Amino acid sequence: MEIEVQKESPHCIGCNEAFVNGQKHHSLLRIDANNFIREDYCEKCWATRPDAVETTYSHWETRYRDPAAAKATPEGQFMPLLKLCYESISQEGREFEATAYVSALVLRRQKVFRFIREEKEASSQRNVLIFADKYNDTQIRVIDPQLTETELRGVKQKLEEQLGYGKGQVDER
Numbered sequence: 001m002e003i004e005v006q007k008e009s010p011h012c013i014g015c016n017e018a019f020v021n022g023q024k025h026h027s028l029l030r031i032d033a034n035n036f037i038r039e040d041y042c043e044k045c046w047a048t049r050p051d052a053v054e055t056t057y058s059h060w061e062t063r064y065r066d067p068a069a070a071k072a073t074p075e076g077q078f079m080p081l082l083k084l085c086y087e088s089i090s091q092e093g094r095e096f097e098a099t100a101y102v103s104a105l106v107l108r109r110q111k112v113f114r115f116i117r118e119e120k121e122a123s124s125q126r127n128v129l130i131f132a133d134k135y136n137d138t139q140i141r142v143i144d145p146q147l148t149e150t151e152l153r154g155v156k157q158k159l160e161e162q163l164g165y166g167k168g169q170v171d172e173r
């Protein structure tokens, strides 16, 4: 499966008006058939947009970064892990939750993700970690599956085998 998170759009999806560098606006991610759909809105369109909250996976306020003004992010060795993390998030089941969770923690250690906060999901009463994905310039939500030691070891082993991480590199803290 190919997972690609769309970059920030240079214009509002509602009125099509171009963002200026530094302009405050709203972004959201939806998951549609295992794909992440990104939508960027100016403040005016956000306030009047048709309600789609139930399909919204993540939403945040941001400022438009003109690609010409932003410095290029080098694609490092974290790319396969980043891809695995998004693939796992878009699927359901404990094994995927476990992979997404451990991948996110490793990406945080690698400074690709920045931890923002922890919340309790109202519907399920489960803890959710919110991270800023600095590479894709998005915010993602990762369920804390409360892994047992055995499960944690299993995921670490899988990452080490699949991605060639050396022993000790995949550490949850």
Ligand SMILES: [Zn+2]
Pocket: 012, 013, 014, 015, 016, 017, 041, 042, 043, 044, 045, 046
């Ligand atoms: Zn607009």
